[in-house]
Amino acid sequence: MNLTRIYERAALCRAFEEECVRRIESKDITVPCYLSVGQEYIPATISVWLEDQGITDRQIFIQHRGHSQYLCFGGDLDALVLELLGDPRGCANGMGGSASIQSVSANIIGHDGMLGSQIPIAVGMCYANHKPTICFAGDAAMEEDYALAALGWAATHKLPILFIVEDNGLSILTEKKVRRSWDIVAVARGFGMDARNISDNPKELYQILYPVKLWPSLINVSTTRLLWHTGAGCDDSNAFDRHQEVSNQISPSTVYAIETKLRCEQKVKEAWTKHCGT
Amino acid sequence: MDKTLRHVICQTTAQHLNMGHLVAGQCLRAVGNVGNTVPERDDLTELPCSDVAGAYFVVGMALAGKRPMLILRYQGFSWFAASAIVNYAAKSKEIWGRPCPMLIRAISNEGGIGPVAGSSHHSLFLRMPGVKIFSPMTPNEWKSAYDEFMSGDDVVFLSEHRGAWGNDKDLKPKTQDEYPDIVLFPISITRFAVREATDEIFWRTVIHDIYRIKSFSPSEKAIEDLKLSRFGGIVIDDDYPDGTAKALALDLHNLTGAKMHVLGLEDRTAGFSTQTDNLPPNTEKIKSFIRSIITV
Numbered sequence A: 001m002n003l004t005r006i007y008e009r010a011a012l013c014r015a016f017e018e019e020c021v022r023r024i025e026s027k028d029i030t031v032p033c034y035l036s037v038g039q040e041y042i043p044a045t046i047s048v049w050l051e052d053q054g055i056t057d058r059q060i061f062i063q064h065r066g067h068s069q070y071l072c073f074g075g076d077l078d079a080l081v082l083e084l085l086g087d088p089r090g091c092a093n094g095m096g097g098s099a100s101i102q103s104v105s106a107n108i109i110g111h112d113g114m115l116g117s118q119i120p121i122a123v124g125m126c127y128a129n130h131k132p133t134i135c136f137a138g139d140a141a142m143e144e145d146y147a148l149a150a151l152g153w154a155a156t157h158k159l160p161i162l163f164i165v166e167d168n169g170l171s172i173l174t175e176k177k178v179r180r181s182w183d184i185v186a187v188a189r190g191f192g193m194d195a196r197n198i199s200d201n202p203k204e205l206y207q208i209l210y211p212v213k214l215w216p217s218l219i220n221v222s223t224t225r226l227l228w229h230t231g232a233g234c235d236d237s238n239a240f241d242r243h244q245e246v247s248n249q250i251s252p253s254t255v256y257a258i259e260t261k262l263r264c265e266q267k268v269k270e271a272w273t274k275h276c277g278t
Numbered sequence B: 001m002d003k004t005l006r007h008v009i010c011q012t013t014a015q016h017l018n019m020g021h022l023v024a025g026q027c028l029r030a031v032g033n034v035g036n037t038v039p040e041r042d043d044l045t046e047l048p049c050s051d052v053a054g055a056y057f058v059v060g061m062a063l064a065g066k067r068p069m070l071i072l073r074y075q076g077f078s079w080f081a082a083s084a085i086v087n088y089a090a091k092s093k094e095i096w097g098r099p100c101p102m103l104i105r106a107i108s109n110e111g112g113i114g115p116v117a118g119s120s121h122h123s124l125f126l127r128m129p130g131v132k133i134f135s136p137m138t139p140n141e142w143k144s145a146y147d148e149f150m151s152g153d154d155v156v157f158l159s160e161h162r163g164a165w166g167n168d169k170d171l172k173p174k175t176q177d178e179y180p181d182i183v184l185f186p187i188s189i190t191r192f193a194v195r196e197a198t199d200e201i202f203w204r205t206v207i208h209d210i211y212r213i214k215s216f217s218p219s220e221k222a223i224e225d226l227k228l229s230r231f232g233g234i235v236i237d238d239d240y241p242d243g244t245a246k247a248l249a250l251d252l253h254n255l256t257g258a259k260m261h262v263l264g265l266e267d268r269t270a271g272f273s274t275q276t277d278n279l280p281p282n283t284e285k286i287k288s289f290i291r292s293i294i295t296v
Helices: A003-025 A041-052 A067-072 A077-084 A118-129 A145-156 A184-190 A202-208 A242-249 A254-276 B005-018 B031-036 B051-063 B075-096 B139-151 B190-199 B220-228 B244-256 B283-295
Strands: A059-061 A133-138 A161-167 A194-199 A217-222 B023-025 B069-072 B103-108 B131-134 B155-161 B182-186 B205-207 B212-214 B233-236 B260-263
Touching: A003 A041, A003 A067, A003 A077, A003 A202, A003 A242, A003 A254, A041 A067, A041 A133, A041 A161, A041 A202, A041 A242, A059 A118, A067 A077, A077 A254, A118 A133, A118 A145, A118 A161, A118 B051, A118 B075, A145 A161, A145 A184, A145 B051, A161 A184, A184 A194, A184 A217, A194 A202, A202 A217, A242 A254, B005 B023, B005 B031, B005 B139, B023 B051, B051 B069, B051 B075, B069 B075, B075 B103, B075 B131, B075 B155, B131 B139, B139 B155, B182 B190, B182 B220, B182 B244, B182 B283, B190 B205, B190 B283, B220 B244, B233 B244, B233 B283, B244 B260, B260 B283
Parallel strands: A059 A133, A133 A161, A161 A217, A194 A217, B023 B069, B069 B103, B103 B155, B131 B155, B182 B205, B182 B233, B233 B260
Antiparallel strands: B131 B212
């Protein structure tokens, strides 16, 4: 496993989201923004793993809080900036805002805003074309009745689909333990698919990813949403930050980590400056 | 004998499968293959009895380019499927530039079938952008709607009615040379009852059927007849009138200035029993309604 590649990908996502925070505060961004700060290592790790497997003809389904997924799986940076500005040249014609981004060229399929609807749509598309499919969803989205039915149908037809649950334990601010008593991993296993719980530690996550021949499968990844559900606010500045942890551990040195951070910030700033000014 | 609507649907569906497209629905092989409108084949996609998820599965199939047909064996089940149809499939092309062409066969029926499964529900979809709505009652109309679906990349909703599946004839507009007393615009199964009703009354009535509900575009002759009519027009529907009927009546009024009326289901829930059922306007009811307008 090449942690450096994962780190660089996550660093770009972090730089993008931090620039979004600034742009929200300066009111350059006026659409509701669902930032993925704290959750970057899930798509960063899975996208690198997928490339390492040599799987290029795949389809990716995302939902709101999907900026990092979009960037990690090859979505165009400029098109995302334009989308957040409501520009018709954006990745969703300026209509999708932050929640409904997509990329035709990267085969990232957009989300309509109905919580969890991407899950049965992903299953239907996978049923139709049998392409390796990765479907991201939050822990709350997995509670939708149609999401559970979709797991069942994927299992019934043994579809090549991997469900990734980004489990930050929150639906806006309502904790998972308040919402339900059951565990999605147990549910998925009940449907007959391989499933497990894991943290968003990239080394661990990379190691346990199931080969495609074992799909359908589900991985529930515990993670931390560092900012508000919508917008740039922060409730707990001392919350665990995976990116900080990896930055402190990354080889060859902390100098490399700092250089990577600066390089990503420069790239992101250039894109924003080009379309929106400083 | 000409081919019935049932035969044309079944034959076209078989061709659809032969082209590698998908046909999906619940219980497709049960109870006579959806009234023999679906061919007996192994490549039908049996959806689980998860109505909401099932419609979303078909959206995914459409994104994969399989031009799926989604068969809703009771049109009342459209309420479950509506979110997938109008929130995703119908918006996909506009928001993302990804066409999501799917054909929905939503099947109505009437009579002792209770509060959910009876009548038409096409008004559900009328208010939303990105979906075409047809109510085909003849073989040629159904084939025409299907051909339009196959030649474009839109979401097409067919408001079918089991009562029409045995029909093998075109339903042509009923017109006359004299100024009409009243112009009738029937939709769905009411088109048959309207013809019986007008055969039995002596007022000068003309009929201009509504087969394309959205985007509705009345013929020039219909507009002319309505402008010349003494008592305006009536839109008659198999749905509750506070929907399609009133919306199209307003369109017709705006085009012609004619006074418009609507007739549809009664404003109450249908029960299973004969006494509590809520049926579409029948011949007697249509005659009575016409009489009430003209004699006023």
